[in-house]
Amino acid sequence: MKTKTPSRLEKILAAGHLAVTSECGPPRGSDPVVVEKKAALIRDHVDAVNVTDNQTSMTRMCSLAACIRLKQMGVEPVLQMVTRDRNRIALQSDILGAACFDIYNILCLSGDHQSFGDCARGQNVHDIDSMQLLQTVRRMRDEGKFLGGDDIGRPPQMFVGAAANPFADPYEIRVPRLAKKAAAGAEFIQTQCIYNLEKFEQWMAEARDRGITEKVYILAGLTPMKSAGMARYMKNRVPGMDVPDEVVQRMADVPKEKQPQAGIDMCVEAIERLKEVKGVAGFHVMAIEWEEKVPEIVERAGLFPRPEV
């Protein structure tokens, strides 16, 4: 498949390799070292690193700045951009800011409601939604035009992605929503973290039936469990998460000090199983505040070293 941008992630996917991405959360402060340290732990084991955008509405260093730091240290960033905090002027403006530093990947999201974060009394913007943001980036890139219609000097060359949750409510629209994102311009998808492999495989089957896997690269999201407590928490308290009882049981069956390793083992096994699923183009390993485990997961899953493109 031909590539449209200089994105390394796109090149890897286009060449038919399984891609590996991971995630890095910027600090609640301005220290660049925090970002650099996290990135350094994973840089050789992934093709690109997502930088979250004021995740859970907690004010943090902006994703764009952290992405620039990553770029400067030679790591390929994926700029996560939510529509909660910026109107269409600021969104387009930040996209150009990212393009100015040759950031070649963007993930378009709505963003958690501000009531979850530290500024619950603030306004939310949502001038456009994530679907419309996908359209906007594609228009800026492919037509070289602003939303307003004027030409853009040196249009952004960005590989455009969106998030998807194979376990979300309402049930009826899990696959139609994916189709919608593809139609809006998403070129790659990173899913919510998967524990119910069967359900995910079903979702993939429906996506294949509709031809969606021909249009977008789907990266399966995975987060290793650290403990049985974490498994239970994610099962019961996190919306949109499907954690089967067997997963919780497996964590609980093991003594506390062995649980982290069990979590990692399960993650590796999931990758091995999902590698066989047609249409899975790669893996998005989110080991939040546990970045040091990413290399082990990637190596044991047989995905190291990362291919040259």
Add this chain to the structure above:
Amino acid sequence: MRLSYPTDIRIVRVPCTGKVDLIHILRAFEKGADGVSVVGCMEGDCHYNSGNFRAKKRVDQARKILDTVGIGAERVRMYNLSSSEGPRFAQYAEEMAEMIRELGPNPVRKTLQRENHQTGGER
């Protein structure tokens, strides 16, 4: 039954305490009443189904307002009893009167009396 209860209680009869509106309670205090008790049927036994529940809510609203304006929530309360309980009525009446005597006169009375004195007659 010819039981005695305090003479400083004025009785206003209503077919059901549900007929007592918030404004009736407030007006009483506005005009200088020292206390108001709303006496209704036992909960669940209201002759008109839920009139006494409505009255209870209104008494609660009145209490909040009376506290805010500085007259005191304690001056209004709701009692529930069945219409045959003469002795209990007398007991509640005495209880309320005693409590109000302890609280003292409604603070608006001073101003009302002064105004009466100034205008030389009933308002």
Add this chain to the structure above:
Amino acid sequence: MIVADKKPLEEIIEQIKDCGRLLVLGCNECVTVCEAGGKKEVGVLASSLRMFFLKEGREVKIDERTLERQCDPEYMEEIRNVADGYDAIVSIACGVGVQFTAEHYPRQRVYPGVNTCFMGATEARGLWTERCQGCGQCILAETGGICPVARCAKRLFNGPCGGSTGGKCEISKETDCAWQLIVDRLQALGKMADYERIAPIKDWSKDRAGGPRKIVREDVKE
């Protein structure tokens, strides 16, 4: 209707405590229906304020009046002859009424007695919920009669977001997910194909963002 809620009595007292002659002005329409600013509420507020002043030892004239509406000049004129008898008016109409009262009676201090909240409907007595935010370009035909601008916490046009759980919004288990409602409606109407249409970017210039709005109808103007 416009739905409002009574301001705390303490707040109103704080505003008017220096007044000597007060008019409590109610409205017979929306605020009557949501039991915040009608004739009954005028009576309760006036009585409460009288007690406050009496307790402070002050004689303050507090009158009560309820107009049919406080958003039409004809009704506002009804108090023209008496307005100068007051130094303040507490209008317990919606924010429109309070402002119209102030415009018509610039010599009196005008205070709001309710917090105006939203355009909504009565779901049951004592329960009013938001339905419309006056965005100026109604899209209800496309969303099965359910408004994502007013009922989705993120006003998504291509929802739901990933936080929708069991038909409820991520912000509260008591808030319906508007997009769940829309999907249910589209299904019931056999219009699920409409779900995949990508709704275009909204023109917010017709909304508050474009500045204070007005409607001019040449066909009915005199």
